[in-house]
Structure formats: structure tokens, C-alpha cells
Amino acid sequence: MKKNALSVMLAVAMVAGTGCFNGVLASGTSSGNAVYASNNNIQNSTRYQDKKTNIFLQGKLSNKIEATEQGILSYVNENKSLFGDASKLKVVSIEKDELGYTKIKLAQIINTIPIDGSEVIIHLDKSGIIKNIVGSINNKYKSIDNYKAQTLTEKDAIKIAKQQFNSAKLEEQPKVKKQFIVKDNTPILVYKVNIYYTQPEIGNWNVMVNAVSGDIVGKTSNIRYDELTKAKSTADKGTGTAVDGSTKELNLSKSGSSYQMIDTTKPMSGQVKTYTANNKKTEPGTIVSNSSNRFNTEVFKASVSAHYYSGVVYDFYKNLFNRNSIDGKGMSIESTTHYGNKYNNAFWDGRQMIYGDGDGSRFTYFSGDLDVVAHELTHGVTTNSADLEYYDQSGALNESFSDVFGVLIQTYDRYNVKNGGSWRFDAKDWVVGDEIYTPNKPGDALRSLADPTLYNQPANMSDYEDGGDVHTNSGIPNKAAFLVAKSIGCEKTARIYYRALTNYLTYNSDFSAARKALISAASDIYGDSSNEIEAINSAFDSVGIR
Known part of the structure; x- marks a missing residue:
């Protein structure tokens, strides 16, 4: 096979690519993980390893290579200046996508054991030529044998x-x-232990021992x-009154004489299920059920919105990208409503959604805004794809990708795109949380992608907060996304x-x-000289991201 030396190809990359693609150091730390409201009972995650x-x-x-483990590792070994010793990388997956590209994921290892968060992804085009190499790796560390x-x-x-x-x-x-x-350039062997609990409150932690x-x-x-019953059930239909007062059509299951918020109509192995915690701090709680298929009283509003909007999110990812639920493998989408007493928050706990009722003044039912539901469920998509580290710029x-898809999914539903409606861009749509924040005060929101500065977020790198909170600095890529959508x-x-994520x-x-x-995603879909790439470059230039 003809040698595929990357050192020879780098000059080509600089010409054929869309900019200078040198390695970029990761950013520093940030703290805090409350999005809608603070929760003093939850500790912040802490950095425990080198960038x-x-x-x-x-x-x-x-040149053309075989999309096999042997072919990829041979290429890696021929390009030690970038990858180092091929024995330090292990192929963990090879997948071909709908565009005909092949994605190979490699994990960085020490003596067959992976380094946490260190990976390289190699993309081959339809002809078998490597088009992209992306990753996050540890370039230098001391030799150890502990x-x-x-x-x-x-x-x-x-x-x-x-x-x-x-407790x-x-x-x-x-x-x-x-x-x-x-840590400090020294490898440390650890056990990564996942601890998941729901009492006395919900927690999902990775502990490094x-x-x-x-x-x-x-x-x-x-x-x-x-900021469930185990009885045999059958698919059924019903209606319900959502938080905003609108009537929603619901996919339900009937068990005996009871109608339950269990949607079995989606083409996935799991189900869409909606529970109530009955104002206790527990999960998942009990399946929301009623003797009638009409869920139109106050007590059901939060659950109606959660159940209906979960289905909208599923349909969005399935219809546009053929993604089979949040994990891409058909997992159930579960929601718990009426969590706690006047609980001013909503969150993705790593497995399911949790919604508080709000205090009625600062917030109303958190499931009442589709962009909030979509934001949180998109955290699940991110966890199961890029798995962006929850610090600093990553x-x-x-947070930004969740905000962007929160808006996109809400507008997808608002303009009835699923059923042939026109998906138009309207700057007024580009806010998050406007339907649940300060219910008695119209016209405000939690965040604006059109103008992040309205809610104390920076909109340009000139105002970037070093070490700032992830929910603050997300305003900068949010503004860029708004400008991209405005253009294309x-x-x-x-x-x-979605392809970038x-x-x-x-x-x-x-x-x-x-x-x-x-840019790489736009190039794959629309071509190397497309207007879409020009729109991305213009948007990111305008917010100071080079």
C-alpha cells in the first residue's frame, strides 16, 4: 500500500481545507451547573485531570485506505508525529453514515486501559480518503507502571x-x-464508579477512585x-390541556379501565412515559393515569405538556436525522412531573427528565415550554454523542447546543413542519424559557440567542469571562447560531x-x-464552496470566534 504520510498531506489540508486547522488547546474551568434556578443541595463538579x-x-x-481496524491502525502508525505510537490507540467503533462517510472512533490507551475522555475520530469520505481528523488527547505524560x-x-x-x-x-x-x-502529566489508574440515587434527592455522579x-x-x-403498572395495555388516543391552555392530542395506553401516559406508537424499543412525583422528591413516581382519556384538569397540565413535548422531540430527531431516541438506540423517554413542592427547576439527570411546578411567581410548570423540554433532552443527545466536558468552552x-436545538425543535413544532408546514426564521422565536419564566410578566425570557446581552450573557469574545459559568459564556456561540440561522x-x-455535534x-x-x-459538517452536506460555509464563517467572525 502506498504510504499515507500525514506530513506530506498537511500542506494539502491547508489549501483544500477551509482554514487553519492546527491543534487547539482546551480552555480552563468553570463552575456551577444550575440553568434555570440555583439548587444549593447539588455540589458542583470539580476538575480532576489535566486539560x-x-x-x-x-x-x-x-490516499485511499481501507475502512478497517487494520487499515486505520496502519495509517496511524505511519503518522507518529500526530498520533504517536499506534499501540496507544484502540479502534472502538466503525460506522458508515447516510452520506456515505465512514466514522472511526479510537480511544487513547495505556496498557489496554483507556484514558478518560481521550479519543480521536477519523472521517473517510465515500472514496476512502481521510477528510477529517478530530479529537481530544493527552500528548505528553510521564511513563508509569502503577x-x-x-x-x-x-x-x-x-x-x-x-x-x-x-444518606x-x-x-x-x-x-x-x-x-x-x-494529572500534572502523571497517569493515575482509577475506577470510575457511577452512583445513581433518587432519595433523599436525585443524584447521578461519576466518582473517580x-x-x-x-x-x-x-x-x-x-x-x-x-435555571407503572405491569398490567397488559393497549395503545389508545386521548386529549389533554397543556400548561399554556391549548389542547394537545395524546398517545396513551389503556390498562383495564385506566388511561395511562405511556406512548407505544414510536418506532423504538422503548416508550415515552410520563410520571408524577405527587410533589415529593422522588423518581420516577407513578405513571400519570385517569379514568377518562381526557386529561383536562389543572392537576394534569404539567404532565400533558411533558408527555406531548417529549413526543415532539422524538419526532424531530427521528424525522430529520433518523435518530432512534435520545441515545440513538431506542431508549425510553421518561419524564417526572410535579417534582417537589414549588420546585423552581428542571433537569436531565443522566437518564430521564425531572420537572418542578415552579413557585407560580418566578416560574410556572417547567414542562410548559417546549424549548425547555427540548433543551434538556438534547443534553441526553450530547451525552450520547460528543459528550462535551461540562467545563469552560466545551x-x-x-449548553449552547441545547439552547439552539431547543429553539429549532420549538419552531419545528410551531410551524407544523412535520406535517408539511413552512419552517421559517423569525428573530422573535430565538429565546429560551419565555413561556415558563415570570408567568405574570409577558415579554421576558431566561435567555435570548438573538441578543444574549439582554439577560447578562456576553455576545462577543471581547466580553468572554475567563473561568466563567457555562451558562454565561454560552451566549457567544448562541449569538453565532442565531446569525447562521438568519442567513441560511x-x-x-x-x-x-446536528452533524457537527x-x-x-x-x-x-x-x-x-x-x-x-x-464548517466540516456544512462541507459534507452542501459542498466545500457553499454559501452555508460562508454564513458560518461570517457569523463566527462577527462574535470574535476564530
């Missing part, structure tokens, strides 16, 4: 992790992965805040942003990497 280096290359980066000195078992690690949450009632046996992290000493290296929350991108429309924006963004991607990811 990784971002790789982003685009252009003709190889993995041989491991003293803890998985059982030990679980016990230690559980001790961090003594918690675990819902299931904790899941454990053995990984390395790199040093596999040699048993020390807690760090912990991160998987919760993304925004964390702000995590909502549908093209949705297709480009699921193909070209990785754990540590920063704002600059997002710009390049969007």
Missing part, C-alpha cells in the same frame, strides 16, 4: 464511592469502569439543570449543527473547534 489537546484537521489527509501496583478491587472501589453519599438510597448496583486519568491508594481523585455530576458549547434558515442550520465535536472541543466542526 487535553484538541486536534482538528481537514482536507485530503490520505497499574501493576493496583491494590483495590472493583468491590473496594464501589464501597469507597458509596461512602461519599451515605443516599441507591436505585441500582453502581457501574464501574477502569480508566486512567492524567484511585485504584492504588483508594483516595477520591474527583467526582462529576451527570445532572444537567436548567461546557458552554454543551432553520432547516439547514439544524442539519449542520454527532460527528465532529469531542470531549474537549472549544469554540474554535466548534466553528471548524460546523
Whole structure:
């Protein structure tokens, strides 16, 4: 096979690509994870490992190669200047998409054990030529062999992790992965233990336990805040009154004489299920049910909105991208309404949605705004694709993509695109939370993508807050997304942003990497010299993201 030396191809990449695609360092830290309202009972995630280096290359980066594990590893070995020793990368998946591109994901390993969050994604075009290489990796770390000195078992690690949450009632046996992290350029062997509980409140944590000493290296929350009967059932239809007073058609299940909020009509292995916590802090609670298929009283409003909007989100991702539910594998979409007493928050807990009722003054029922529901469920899509680290610029991108798809999904529904309606762009639509925030005060919102400064977010890198909260700095890529959509429309924006999220963004991607990811996605769909790429460049230039 003809040598595919990347050193030869880099010059081609700079010419054939759409800009300078050098590696970009990840950004610093940020704190806080409340989106709609603060929750003093939830601790913030803490950084416990070194920042990784971002790789982003685009252009003709190889001759034709085989999209096989052997072919990819051979290419990696021939380009040690970028990848290092091929034995430090392991192919974990090879997937072909609807455009005919092949996506190969590789994990960075030490002695067969993966480094947490370190991965490289290689994209081959239809002819088998590498077009993109993206990733987040640790370039330099000290040689170690402490993995041989491991003293803890998985059982030990679980016990230690559980001790961090003594008052918690675990819902299931904790899941454990053995990984390395790199801290101060030194690899540390850890057990990554997932602790999930619903009492005395909901928690979903990854706890890093040093596999040699048993020390807690760090912990991160998987919760993304925004400020059943076993009887045989059959599919049925009904209606309900939503939070905004409108009547929604509902897909229900009938069990005996009871109509339940269980939608079995979606083409997935799971179901859309809506529960009520009955104003307790528990999950999932009990399935919302009624003796009639008309859910039109006050007590049902929050559940009607949650159930209906969950179906809208599923349909959006399925109809536009053929994505089978949040994880792409048909998982159930579950929602719990009436969580707590006047609870001023909603969040994705890593597995399902939780909605408070609000206090009636600052917030009303949190499930009452489709862009809020879509924002949170999109966190689940992100977790199951790019898995953007919830710090600094990657964390702000995590929030921004949820805001962008929150608006896109709401407008997709508002203009009845599913049934042939025209998906138009209207600047007034580009706000988040306007239908649940201060219900007695019209005209305000939680965030504006059209003008982030209205709600104390920066709209340009000149006002970027170093070490700022992920919900603050997200205003900058939000403004860029608004400008992109204004230029090319909502549908093209949705297709480009989805492909960038699921193909070209990785754990540590920063704002600059997002710009390049969007350009790569637009190039795949619309061509290298398309107006869509010009719109992205113009939008990101205007907000100072280079």
C-alpha cells in the first residue's frame, strides 16, 4: 500500500481545507451547573485531570485506505508525529453514515486501559480518503507502571464511592469502569464508579477512585439543570390541556379501565412515559393515569405538556436525522412531573427528565415550554454523542447546543413542519424559557440567542469571562447560531449543527473547534464552496470566534 504520510498531506489540508486547522488547546474551568434556578443541595463538579489537546484537521489527509481496524491502525502508525505510537490507540467503533462517510472512533490507551475522555475520530469520505481528523488527547505524560501496583478491587472501589453519599438510597448496583486519568502529566489508574440515587434527592455522579491508594481523585455530576403498572395495555388516543391552555392530542395506553401516559406508537424499543412525583422528591413516581382519556384538569397540565413535548422531540430527531431516541438506540423517554413542592427547576439527570411546578411567581410548570423540554433532552443527545466536558468552552458549547436545538425543535413544532408546514426564521422565536419564566410578566425570557446581552450573557469574545459559568459564556456561540440561522434558515442550520455535534465535536472541543466542526459538517452536506460555509464563517467572525 502506498504510504499515507500525514506530513506530506498537511500542506494539502491547508489549501483544500477551509482554514487553519492546527491543534487547539482546551480552555480552563468553570463552575456551577444550575440553568434555570440555583439548587444549593447539588455540589458542583470539580476538575480532576489535566486539560487535553484538541486536534482538528481537514482536507485530503490520505490516499485511499481501507475502512478497517487494520487499515486505520496502519495509517496511524505511519503518522507518529500526530498520533504517536499506534499501540496507544484502540479502534472502538466503525460506522458508515447516510452520506456515505465512514466514522472511526479510537480511544487513547495505556496498557489496554483507556484514558478518560481521550479519543480521536477519523472521517473517510465515500472514496476512502481521510477528510477529517478530530479529537481530544493527552500528548505528553510521564511513563508509569502503577497499574501493576493496583491494590483495590472493583468491590473496594464501589464501597469507597458509596461512602461519599451515605444518606443516599441507591436505585441500582453502581457501574464501574477502569480508566486512567492524567494529572500534572502523571497517569493515575482509577475506577470510575457511577452512583445513581433518587432519595433523599436525585443524584447521578461519576466518582473517580484511585485504584492504588483508594483516595477520591474527583467526582462529576451527570445532572444537567436548567435555571407503572405491569398490567397488559393497549395503545389508545386521548386529549389533554397543556400548561399554556391549548389542547394537545395524546398517545396513551389503556390498562383495564385506566388511561395511562405511556406512548407505544414510536418506532423504538422503548416508550415515552410520563410520571408524577405527587410533589415529593422522588423518581420516577407513578405513571400519570385517569379514568377518562381526557386529561383536562389543572392537576394534569404539567404532565400533558411533558408527555406531548417529549413526543415532539422524538419526532424531530427521528424525522430529520433518523435518530432512534435520545441515545440513538431506542431508549425510553421518561419524564417526572410535579417534582417537589414549588420546585423552581428542571433537569436531565443522566437518564430521564425531572420537572418542578415552579413557585407560580418566578416560574410556572417547567414542562410548559417546549424549548425547555427540548433543551434538556438534547443534553441526553450530547451525552450520547460528543459528550462535551461540562467545563469552560466545551461546557458552554454543551449548553449552547441545547439552547439552539431547543429553539429549532420549538419552531419545528410551531410551524407544523412535520406535517408539511413552512419552517421559517423569525428573530422573535430565538429565546429560551419565555413561556415558563415570570408567568405574570409577558415579554421576558431566561435567555435570548438573538441578543444574549439582554439577560447578562456576553455576545462577543471581547466580553468572554475567563473561568466563567457555562451558562454565561454560552451566549457567544448562541449569538453565532442565531446569525447562521438568519442567513441560511432553520432547516439547514439544524442539519449542520446536528452533524457537527454527532460527528465532529469531542470531549474537549472549544469554540474554535466548534466553528471548524460546523464548517466540516456544512462541507459534507452542501459542498466545500457553499454559501452555508460562508454564513458560518461570517457569523463566527462577527462574535470574535476564530
